[in-house]
Amino acid sequence: MSSHQSPALQFSNVHYTIDDIAILHNVSGCFPKGKITALVGPSGAGKTTLLKLCNGLLSPTSGSICVNSQPIDQFEPPQLRRHIGMVLQNSPMLKGSVYDNLALPFRLKGEQLTKEEAVNLLEQTGLQRSFLEADALNLSGGQRQKVSIARTLGNQSSVLLLDEITSSLDRTSVQEIETLILRLNKDNGTSVIWITHNLEQAMRVSDYLWVMMNGQVVETGDPSLLDSPANEQVAKFVKGEQS
Ligand SMILES: Nc1ncnc2c1ncn2[C@@H]1O[C@H](COP(=O)(O)OP(=O)(O)OP(=O)(O)O)[C@@H](O)[C@H]1O
Numbered sequence: 001m002s003s004h005q006s007p008a009l010q011f012s013n014v015h016y017t018i019d020d021i022a023i024l025h026n027v028s029g030c031f032p033k034g035k036i037t038a039l040v041g042p043s044g045a046g047k048t049t050l051l052k053l054c055n056g057l058l059s060p061t062s063g064s065i066c067v068n069s070q071p072i073d074q075f076e077p078p079q080l081r082r083h084i085g086m087v088l089q090n091s092p093m094l095k096g097s098v099y100d101n102l103a104l105p106f107r108l109k110g111e112q113l114t115k116e117e118a119v120n121l122l123e124q125t126g127l128q129r130s131f132l133e134a135d136a137l138n139l140s141g142g143q144r145q146k147v148s149i150a151r152t153l154g155n156q157s158s159v160l161l162l163d164e165i166t167s168s169l170d171r172t173s174v175q176e177i178e179t180l181i182l183r184l185n186k187d188n189g190t191s192v193i194w195i196t197h198n199l200e201q202a203m204r205v206s207d208y209l210w211v212m213m214n215g216q217v218v219e220t221g222d223p224s225l226l227d228s229p230a231n232e233q234v235a236k237f238v239k240g241e242q243s
């Protein structure tokens with residue numbers, strides 16, 4: 001990470017506890033601005049919990065999170081969700097057309113999305129304008145993920161949080177979504193935090209890597225660290241002995 005640029009997100013000594021159970025323990029580290037950071041680790045490590053802290057869906061029990069060097073609790077929640085978009089494994093679609101789904105974030109802001117603007121959002125994700133009137137509940141998995149990404153484009157989010165967004169897709173759709181996210185990162189400078197169970201995908205797409213285990217960050221750095229992990233637990237995880 002270049003030293004003159006503030007990170008998109010900075011965690012400092014973040015703890016997150018539910019019912020006296022420590023889910024996240026002393027998490028510190030940064031997500032570089034304009035880069036793609038892959039977040040990997042075994043199931044139950046705390047990855048999704050950490051992602052939800054990034055856009056204020058959850059708040060830390062202690063410690064601090066800064067967005068663009070500003071404490072996260074200084075942002076209004078709606079402003080934060082627009083600035084930091086989130087796409088999930090099976091993105092929920094509302095009953096109605098694709099247009100209705102794309103227009104929703106605008107309606108919530110009291111604004112209108114024109115058909116042409118909606119087509120523009122769709123086309124940025126590689127979907128044709130004919131999809132605008134399609135029933136959102138009948139889309140294929142890959143199409144649904146693209147519409148979900150198009151929804152975040154409407155908000156002009158500068159940070160994208162991705163939680164296993166390709167894990168239920170076929171190979172072609174995985175490639176299309178990877179290409180799309182890499183292009184958004186390159187063309188718009190969008191910072192991306194991408195949770196994936198697929199370490200090959202992590203190596204393919206990311207500039208920076210976080211490895212989490214048991215609610216802690218055990219390694220951060222260049223994704224190539226997965227080739228020869230310093231940490232014994234991480235080495236086992238990479239070999240597939242712990243997933
Ligand atoms: N609301 C909750 N109440 C109690 N425990 C929770 C809650 N949310 C998460 N946990 C626990 O916190 C731990 C971390 O969960 P989290 O969903 O963040 O893991 P993850 O790394 O995303 O796992 P996966 O790869 O399976 O999605 C798990 O042990 C989970 O059971």
Ligand SMILES: [Mg+2]
Binds near residue numbers: 047
């Ligand atoms: Mg998860």
